Structure formats: structure tokens, C-alpha cells
Amino acid sequence: MRISLRGSILCLLSIVSASLFANPSPSSGVLVKFKNTPLSIAGKEPSKILSNGTLAYYPIPMQEIALWRIATENQEIEWLEPNYILKLDQLPDDEHLGEQWAMMDEAQGHIHAADAWLVTQGKREVVLGVIDSGVDYSHEDLVDNIWTNPQEIPGNGVDDDDNGYVDDLHGISTVKSSGDPMDTHGHGSHVAGIMGARGNNGKGIAGINWNVQIVGCSFIGAGGTGTTADAIECIDYMIDLKNKGVNIKAINNSWGGGEHSKALEEAWLRAHDAGIVMVSSAGNDRSNMDATPHYPSSYVTPSHIAVGSTDNSDELSSFSNYGVTTVPIAAPGGGIYSTVRNNRYSTMSGTSMASPHIAGAIGLMAARNDKLSATELRDILLEAADRIEGLESQIEKGRRLNLAKAIEFADPTPGFRLNSKVSRLKVSAGESIDFEINVRRIYDWQGAVSFTLDQVPKGLQVDFDREPRTPDEPLKVTILPDVSMTSMKLELRFTATSGDINDSLTIPLRIYPEGTRVLDYETPIKGQRIPSNMAEGLAIPFFVSEPGEVTDIKLELDVKHTWFSDLRGELITPEGDIIPLFQDLDHTLNHLQRTFSFEGLSYTMEGAWILRLVDSSYMSYGTLNEAKLQLVGVRSKLRPKPTILLESDRSKIEIPKDGIIEREIIVEGEGEVLAAAVSYHIEHRDHEDLVILLESPDRSIFKVPVKDSAEFNDQLIISDFPLRGIRGASSPGIWKLIIIAQDGRLTGSIESWSLRLMRAKQI
Structure with a gap:
């Protein structure tokens, strides 16, 4: 009996292993189909019961269930199979796909590539141009998607197609005046991989287009620079190909610099007239293109697209140019993994990486519908973009590429x-x-x-x-x-x-309670210096006289700093709560232009809202260019509380070498203090020698920072420094500014000081 049973088990296992365990697909546990109710198997209950109660999932190996079935001679099981791990059919098998965050659904800022690939992976009939440092046309992940000139005979040293270039098999190099567009830098190959690295070939990465043809033109040399003339020659070469029947749908231009060029602008117009979408990177200067043009991305044609860069959190990349009227769309450009020279791969960041996502999208749309004109391709792409609220103050309508919707909207069906x-x-x-x-x-x-x-x-x-x-x-x-x-x-x-x-x-619709109002404030002084290694930092008060409750906050910041990892930003409410804005940012960042939004809050509206920027370093230097605060909330029926500005007399008083002086301001009228701020102008050659205090009528003491002027080290100037912890103090009486000179070596003087108060009762 035992021998017979063992033989049966071995026989069955040999059959099972041949059918289920040889070269198995990835799986997790077993699905078992029962004739009736699922049973406990080998002492284990099913983790899931499916299909009206007859199908069960067990997280145990297939062999264990097979042995149990034979040992118990159980007749209740109809069949069993591995619980296979599934994935979207159209996700490619490329080795490093997981490093392409923009293509993967897990990242917040992804472009819905997998859904687009369910519809089309591109077509060989579509050609995309790369005007850059060239393209490594021998790269393992590009070679199958490189355009080959059918009119040229390789290596015969003859201009067979009579276009002025000898042996231009895959494009040309205007910087080398040859028919060989081989990449000498790496940038162009990185761009080409984003647009059209071969997909589903088990190698490297997947481009936006798995199938496409890429034609390259090298006008940028190994040093990373090129000329306008060479760029124009590249454009004209590709226009000529288009006019001769090569189906070029878009040209990517991940480069910029120089002033406005009429010659280059006219080349842009010629490309449009030829039916080619020109796609260009917006630039990495962190500047507003609405105010400061960047070329060639600022040229205007009906089919041109300038592209800003986003990160994997769907925020504008710290380096990206922007413009609500000049940059119509953004795409992933931070930390993008793609092809580089000599069969290698690398990560790069920049609007240079964002632009080919858009050029590639144009190619994929053309694969879906080849009848779309250049202008239609542009308009449909923009219409299909996702609207990201956090981008609306930086990119036109807050658009970020949605590849799946672009393919859907390009559907040729009426x-x-x-x-x-x-x-x-x-x-x-x-x-x-x-x-x-x-x-x-x-x-x-x-x-x-x-x-x-x-x-x-x-x-x-x-x-x-x-x-x-x-x-x-x-x-x-x-x-x-x-x-x-x-x-x-x-x-x-x-x-x-x-x-x-x-x-x-x-x-999306946001409904606010009855009586909700929007209050806007901005810094009265632009370009304020952020003091280094000062605990109080730069503190900017926004005095809000409206009583009520704040539900939403939006703060727009424009800050420059030499080392952002040393800078901390926070917003302090009238009641002293701290709302963190940023800290430990990338040290390579030197210009922050960002909008911070908070919703669903409950804060007191009236009082001083304080923006504080604290620099923890001795060596760095920064400036608050501008800040705009918007408060959304429900006003109460109480009357607004005005602020009063009280100034001392303008007489100059000497600060003794080793002593104390006091300057007084008398405040009349009743009312608790809601907010207060101090300003002063002091002349002194050693700001570390001084201690400055403010004494309220109830003898409370508040420390006031000693801050030197950015221009003159002997000028100590504070403008509207907000005092924390003063809310609720009694206002009438004598307010004193106390200045203490500590070591007795230097003299100075106080020119003036003033006190700004907001009180709970009007005067």
C-alpha cells in the first residue's frame, strides 16, 4: 500500500512538474477550483474565496497542495493552477524600464505611458528629427530605430541623392561638415532615447515610441556648443527631407542661448510651413519667459511648442524656465534615465529632457493618425494635457503631458x-x-x-x-x-x-461658506536681504485687519540663495502656529520660484502673518525678491481692525560707548495688541556690540534683532520686524526701544525708530 501510494505520488509529481513547474511564470500561491465549498488544505484556510464561493486562493506552494490532494484522495477539487503575477500586456520588457519614472504609473508625475502603449507603440513610417550633438546610431537600443537614407549608397564617397552631403545615411553633421551625425557629446543620444529607444527588446529602456525612425543632425560639438548658422543648416536639411517625402513629424531642439535671431526665427517658420512641429526646451535659467525671452523657445509659430520641466512630484523642476503665456506645457525633465554614447545609459536633468517627451508624443500621435497637420498635432496635445493646479502660476493653464489622452484625442474617427x-x-x-x-x-x-x-x-x-x-x-x-x-x-x-x-x-469645484473672501497681500519692499546665521532670520509681516477664519492659504515665493540646503522657510500664523514651507532643499538650487498651497485649515484671520526665512550658514547669501500671500476665509461681522504707525521724533541721539539709551513712544487709547512690528535706523560700526530690546507698557521685554544693511556695514536697519508672543498685550502707555552698547570701544547713534500696532479696539 505504501509502495503503491509513493509510486502514485512520484508519478503525479512528475506529470505536475512537467506541466506546471517547468520554466514557470512568476506566481504567488495557488488558485483551487472546488466542486462545492472550499476546504482547509494541509491545515491552512483559504485567504480569498472567489467566483461565487467555489474558487479559493491559498498562499502556499503548488507542490504542497498536490501532495495533500493525493494523500487524502480528495475528490472535491476540480482543478488547480498557479496564481500568476500579471502585468499590463503592453509594458515592455526593457531591462531598465523601472528606472524610467516618467513612464511608470507609480510616480505621481507620470505621463500615463502604459495606457498609451495599449493603443499604439509607434510606427516605422513616422520620422522624428533630433537637432543636437548628434545621435549614436550604433547604440544597441537605438540602432533599430535609426532612419536610413534609401537614396544613398553606403561608403561610396558619392553624394548619390544630390543634396550636398556625401554618404548622409542617418543624417548629417553641420559642425563637422560631413554626412556623419555620430554623437560626440552624449546629449543628443540621451534625447533620442527618450523619443524613440527601441521598446520591448529586452535591452535598456523604452522610448515614447517603441517603433519609429530617428534622423540626427549634429551642430553641437564635443564641448557642448554650436552656432546659429549650423542649427539653421540642420533645420533646412530636415525640411528638404520632408519636401522629398521623408515623413518627418517633429524636430526636437533641446538647446538655447543668444539673442533673438531673425534668421533662426525664419527657419522656425519654414519648418512650420513644411508641416513639421518644432519642439524646444524652455531653458534652465529659472526665469520667467513672459518677462525675459529665451531663444529658440520664445519663437512663435502656430505649431511650435516650448516645454518646461516637472519632477516626479508634479512640481515645476527647480531649474526650469516658466511662463503662463509663453510656456504652454511641461513634461518630466528631472532625473531622466536614457541612452548615451557607446551602448551606455545615464541619468540627466533639464528642460532638454522634458522637450523630447513632447516631441516623442507628437510622433506617437502621428502613428495613431498620420493625417493630422502640425498645428492640429500641437493643439490636440495641449488639449489632452493634465491640468496640475500647482503649475497654474508657472505654465499656461497648468498643463503637463498626458500621453494616453493625447493618443485618445488623436483618434482618426470623426x-x-x-x-x-x-x-x-x-x-x-x-x-x-x-x-x-x-x-x-x-x-x-x-x-x-x-x-x-x-x-x-x-x-x-x-x-x-x-x-x-x-x-x-x-x-x-x-x-x-x-x-x-x-x-x-x-x-x-x-x-x-x-x-x-x-x-x-x-x-473640479470648490465651494466656500457664505461670506468667504479672498485677501491678497504682497511684500512692500522687493529685494530684501536674508541675514546669514541669524536665529530670527528675515521676518516679513503681513498685517491682516479683517476678522474671521482662514480656510485656505496660497503663498507665492521668489527667493534667490547661494546654498538652499542652509535655508528654511515657514509661515507663522497670528496665533503663533508654524506652517513649514521648505527645508533642506537641493544645494545646487540657487533660485526658488514656487507656490505653496494649503486647504481645509482653521486659523484666526486677523493679526500678523509672518513669513520667516532663516539662513543657518555664515557663508551663504540670499535675497527675498518677492512674496505674495493670499488668504481665503470667512469674515466675521466685526469691524476690521486698523493698524497705527507711531514714530519717534527724528532727532539724532548718540549711543554711548558703554551704556544704555532709551527712546520712547507714547501710545494712547485702549485695546489689546493683536500684532506689532518694529522699525529702526541706527548708525554703528559694530553690530555685534549692540543688544536691542523693546519694552511694552506692562514691562514685557521683546528682543529685536541687530541687522546690518546689505550696502553699508555701519548702517543697522530693520523694517517692520514682527514681534512674536505679543498678541494680547495691553497697548496704552509708554513703549521703549532700549539699546545697550556692551564693550565700550565704539560709539554710534540712533536716527529714528517706529512702532506699528494692530489693536483689538479702534482708536
Whole structure:
């Protein structure tokens, strides 16, 4: 009996191992199909019961269940199979795909590449141009996607196609005046890999296009520089190819510098006229292109796209240029892994890496629909972009590339798409807001659409015409929340239908309670120096006289600093709560332009809101260029509290070498102090010799920082330094500024001082 059973087990295991265990696919446990109710197997209960109670999952090895089944001669099992680990079919098997955060769904700022690849992975009929340092056309992950000139005979030393270049098999080099675009730097190959590294080949990475043809033109040498003339020659070469039937859809231009060039601008226009989308990097100067143009990304044509850079948190990269009217879209550009020379791979950062994501997207859209014009490709790409709220103050409409939607919107089937000029709405209860939804025809579609709206909360009135309308008539929508509605965030989902065609548009809506107001403040003095190694740092008060409760805060900062890892930023509420803004930033950053947003808060509105920037280093140097504070909240019915500015007389008083002087200001009228700030102007040659204090009428003492002027070391100037911990103090009486000279070596004088008070009772 034992021998027979052992033989049966060995026989079965040999069959099982041949069918299930030879070269197994990745799996986790076993799925078991029962005739009736799932049983305990080898003392283990099922972790999951599926399929109406007859299918069960056990997190144990297949062999263990097979042995149990034979040993018990159990007849309740119909079949069993591995619980296979599954993945999207269209995710490629490229070795380093996991290092391409922009392509992977796990990253917050990803571009939905996997969903796009379910529809198309690109076509060999589409050609993309790279004008850069060249392309390593022999790279293992690029070689299969390199354009080859069918009119040239390799290596015969003859200009077979009579275009002025000998043996231009894969493009040209204008910097070397040859028909060989081999990369001598590495930058161009990195760009090319983002656009079109071969996908699903088991090697390296996957480009936006798994299948495509890339033509290169090298105008930048090994030193990383090139000339306008050589760049124009590259553009004209690719325009000539286009005119001769090479299907070039987009050219990537990850470079910039110099002033406005009419010659280069005209080359941009020629490319547009030829039907080529020109894509360019916005630049890495951290500057506002609305105010300071960057070329070539500031050239304007109907099909040109300038691209800013985002990081994996969907924020603007610290290095990226920006502009709400000049930079229409952003794409991943920080920490991008791609191909470089000599079959190697590397990580690079810059708008140079963001731009080829867009050029690659244009190529993938053309693979989906080759009939789209250059202008249509641009417009559809922008329409399909995600709207990122944190980018709205930096990139036009806060757009960030969504590759899947771009492919969806490029669908060649006639139909329609919904869009709106608004990306999100905000309204207070009891007030109304209007906006429009537009219907865009696709490929001469003719018809009328009817609109519906998903269910909305009670108390929210949304009015619009539900009769069928043509795309020529925008849908006008009015939103009116009832006064009883409280703070709420929701989404309005409109659906337009025409026969079996439909499209939806979702618009986020924020409802504030009745009486909500938006209050805006900004720094009165721009370009204030951030003191080094001073515990108090630079403290900027925003005096808010409106009583009420703050629910939302938005703070826009523009700060320059030589070593940002030493700088800390925070916002202090009137009651002393600290809202952290940033700390331990990348030390390579030297210019921070960022918007900080906070929602769902509950803070007292009136009083001094203090922006504090603290530099912990002796050696670094920084400047607050500008700060703008926006408070959103519900006002109370109390009257606003004005601030009063009280100044001492302007007589100059000497500070003794070793002693104390006091300057007084008398405050009249009743009322508790809500906020206070001190200003002074002192002349003294050694600021470390002084201690400065403020004494309130109730004899409380507040330390005031000693800060030297950025321009003159003997000028000690403080402007509106906010005093913490003073809220609730009694205001009437004598306020004293006390100056103590400690070592007796130097003299000085106080020119003036002033006190700004906000009180709970009006004078």
C-alpha cells in the first residue's frame, strides 16, 4: 500500500512538474477550483474565496497542495493552477524600464505611458528629427530605430541623392561638415532615447515610441556648443527631407542661448510651413519667459511648442524656465534615465529632457493618425494635457503631458471633444459663477449634442440648456450654491451625447461658506536681504485687519540663495502656529520660484502673518525678491481692525560707548495688541556690540534683532520686524526701544525708530 501510494505520488509529481513547474511564470500561491465549498488544505484556510464561493486562493506552494490532494484522495477539487503575477500586456520588457519614472504609473508625475502603449507603440513610417550633438546610431537600443537614407549608397564617397552631403545615411553633421551625425557629446543620444529607444527588446529602456525612425543632425560639438548658422543648416536639411517625402513629424531642439535671431526665427517658420512641429526646451535659467525671452523657445509659430520641466512630484523642476503665456506645457525633465554614447545609459536633468517627451508624443500621435497637420498635432496635445493646479502660476493653464489622452484625442474617427477655458472653479455659498463648455469637431463630424450632468449635492444649483446644440454654440453654465452649503470640494462631470458618440468633461469645484473672501497681500519692499546665521532670520509681516477664519492659504515665493540646503522657510500664523514651507532643499538650487498651497485649515484671520526665512550658514547669501500671500476665509461681522504707525521724533541721539539709551513712544487709547512690528535706523560700526530690546507698557521685554544693511556695514536697519508672543498685550502707555552698547570701544547713534500696532479696539 505504501509502495503503491509513493509510486502514485512520484508519478503525479512528475506529470505536475512537467506541466506546471517547468520554466514557470512568476506566481504567488495557488488558485483551487472546488466542486462545492472550499476546504482547509494541509491545515491552512483559504485567504480569498472567489467566483461565487467555489474558487479559493491559498498562499502556499503548488507542490504542497498536490501532495495533500493525493494523500487524502480528495475528490472535491476540480482543478488547480498557479496564481500568476500579471502585468499590463503592453509594458515592455526593457531591462531598465523601472528606472524610467516618467513612464511608470507609480510616480505621481507620470505621463500615463502604459495606457498609451495599449493603443499604439509607434510606427516605422513616422520620422522624428533630433537637432543636437548628434545621435549614436550604433547604440544597441537605438540602432533599430535609426532612419536610413534609401537614396544613398553606403561608403561610396558619392553624394548619390544630390543634396550636398556625401554618404548622409542617418543624417548629417553641420559642425563637422560631413554626412556623419555620430554623437560626440552624449546629449543628443540621451534625447533620442527618450523619443524613440527601441521598446520591448529586452535591452535598456523604452522610448515614447517603441517603433519609429530617428534622423540626427549634429551642430553641437564635443564641448557642448554650436552656432546659429549650423542649427539653421540642420533645420533646412530636415525640411528638404520632408519636401522629398521623408515623413518627418517633429524636430526636437533641446538647446538655447543668444539673442533673438531673425534668421533662426525664419527657419522656425519654414519648418512650420513644411508641416513639421518644432519642439524646444524652455531653458534652465529659472526665469520667467513672459518677462525675459529665451531663444529658440520664445519663437512663435502656430505649431511650435516650448516645454518646461516637472519632477516626479508634479512640481515645476527647480531649474526650469516658466511662463503662463509663453510656456504652454511641461513634461518630466528631472532625473531622466536614457541612452548615451557607446551602448551606455545615464541619468540627466533639464528642460532638454522634458522637450523630447513632447516631441516623442507628437510622433506617437502621428502613428495613431498620420493625417493630422502640425498645428492640429500641437493643439490636440495641449488639449489632452493634465491640468496640475500647482503649475497654474508657472505654465499656461497648468498643463503637463498626458500621453494616453493625447493618443485618445488623436483618434482618426470623426466625432467631438469637450473642452473649457476654465480648469477649476471656486465659488462662495449664495453667490453665482458662470462658465462655458465648448464642443470641438473632429474630422468634419456633423451633428448635435445633448448635455447631462452627474448628480450633484443637495443645495447646489447648476443651470444649463439641455436641448441639443451644434458645436458652434458653447454651452453656458451657471453655478449657484445655496447659502446653507458649507465648505466642500467636488467634481462636476458633464457628458455630451450624439447617437452612440459621447464625451465627458470633469471640472473640479470648490465651494466656500457664505461670506468667504479672498485677501491678497504682497511684500512692500522687493529685494530684501536674508541675514546669514541669524536665529530670527528675515521676518516679513503681513498685517491682516479683517476678522474671521482662514480656510485656505496660497503663498507665492521668489527667493534667490547661494546654498538652499542652509535655508528654511515657514509661515507663522497670528496665533503663533508654524506652517513649514521648505527645508533642506537641493544645494545646487540657487533660485526658488514656487507656490505653496494649503486647504481645509482653521486659523484666526486677523493679526500678523509672518513669513520667516532663516539662513543657518555664515557663508551663504540670499535675497527675498518677492512674496505674495493670499488668504481665503470667512469674515466675521466685526469691524476690521486698523493698524497705527507711531514714530519717534527724528532727532539724532548718540549711543554711548558703554551704556544704555532709551527712546520712547507714547501710545494712547485702549485695546489689546493683536500684532506689532518694529522699525529702526541706527548708525554703528559694530553690530555685534549692540543688544536691542523693546519694552511694552506692562514691562514685557521683546528682543529685536541687530541687522546690518546689505550696502553699508555701519548702517543697522530693520523694517517692520514682527514681534512674536505679543498678541494680547495691553497697548496704552509708554513703549521703549532700549539699546545697550556692551564693550565700550565704539560709539554710534540712533536716527529714528517706529512702532506699528494692530489693536483689538479702534482708536
